[in-house]
Amino acid sequence: MNRWWVGGAALVAVAAVLGPLLGDPDAADFAAILAGPSPAHPLGTDQLGRDLLLRLLAGAQLTLGISVVTVLVTGAVGTAAGMAAGYREGPGARVLLRTVDVLAALPIILFGLLAAAVLGPGIGSLLAAVWLVGWTPFARQAYQLTVAEKGRAYVEGAVALGAGPARVLLRHVARNLAPPLLAHACVRFAATLLTVSGLSFLGLGVAPPTAEWGAMVAEGREYLFVAPHVVLVPSVAVVAVAVLVTVAGRRMAT
């Protein structure tokens, strides 16, 4: 059963990497504007006659690429902070947890708006927002897991054998934290994907004419009543990937 999910993820990744080789996503075909599916354009074209399949694949690279990098960076930072706080509980850990609570209580879109106000809307403000907040769920999860692991015999054994905190955490605790944290990373990936495309939809991230799934929905929305397929294509892509990753993460967790 798991092979299906791995295969699906691999397929999406290959499509995202190879997509731009198939053609220019910004090339306009003025003979076919807002056209439905045809042999020349398997998913149809948008309001400028650009091929939706090519834009979808180019968008996959950008949208999914930003999400993957974000989850890797914030996952590493958050896990490290959470593990350190969980292993050495003290005033520092309490401050960290309070910070996590406050940051996680605020809507991510507020950070997107503030980052856009400070840096100007663009990929930079988008990354600033998702990186500033994205580490907090990992920190919370890693903290709770580390506190639970700390009391177990193997940690005591390692300490008795003279292992320092860094060795205990990296060599021993980290291995036991990896499976639940990987499952958590899948959930975070889906959430990040929706945030990235949502902010781009609002014009606070990747801006048109660059092909990004959220930005594509925003562009196509004006033609929703005449040519709904322009919105349908990126909509389905966002939801499909989010479902795929969410279910895969859940399988991993059980």
Add this chain to the structure above:
Amino acid sequence: MLRRLLPVPLVLLAASVLVFALPRLTGVDVSRAVLRARVSAEVPDAATEARVAAEFGLDASAPVQYLRWLGAALRGDLGLGFVSREPVLDQVGDALAVSGLLTVLALGLAAVVGVTAGVYAAHRPGGPFDRAVGALAVAGVAVPEFVLAPWLVLVFAVGAGALPALGWGGPQHVVLPVLTLAVYPAALAAQLVRAETADVLTRAHVPLARAKGLTARRVLWRHGARLATTSVTSLSGMFVAGLLGGSVVVEVVFGIPGLGRLLYDAVLAQDLPVIQAGTLALVAVAVLAGVLVELAGLAADPVARSREAVS
């Protein structure tokens, strides 16, 4: 109890420093920004610029400016919007009322749907209803607002022609935005309630209640769903701030004059006082919602209460 309220002023104070610093971080010259909004001249003369700087107290040092600004803010004066020239607190208040209505309706709908679906799904784990709820809940979490809103408009406003596609004013304008907002919390609530209820139903007091002669329905709701109310309360608290200010997408798509839209427009127009006031309001609401949820949890859960008394 007091320990939980202690961080609230600290968080608000930290937020106020950040919010005060915001115009300095943006690199926007405030007096220039005001001038540009007021007069059309490309390059305003130095005298006018100095007068505006004095009017806004921008000639003082940063700490002095902060204390003045904080004092005014505590008295309810957060300045005038650059664009509207109206007190921003009034603007934020009006917008908050609109977003508040949407939030309450969406959370109410989500709680009713989520709890009902979750409890019935737990009634027969693995049954067809349980699997349907599980699949719908995954989809509900995976469908973002910016995808859902256009499709609801297409189906209900254009296809069926029954509801307006955008606008604000009458009850007919509330339906589609509330539906869009309710999907995500409803899906999460259904998952949570299903898991907790299924867990409770395996415990010993449930067969006992059945043996005492209670109907299956009564056991399900009185005993099984009991815990669910607590977790749904805490889930709602999590969503209050997100819905009040985070519903930018819904408010932009449906043209609703709420807090999210106000902040969004302010960011695009670089209207700093509005951004400042909106952010402060949102942080305050989020922190207060968190505290209220914790207190509600303590009131509802005797185990947590006794743990609190011991520590």
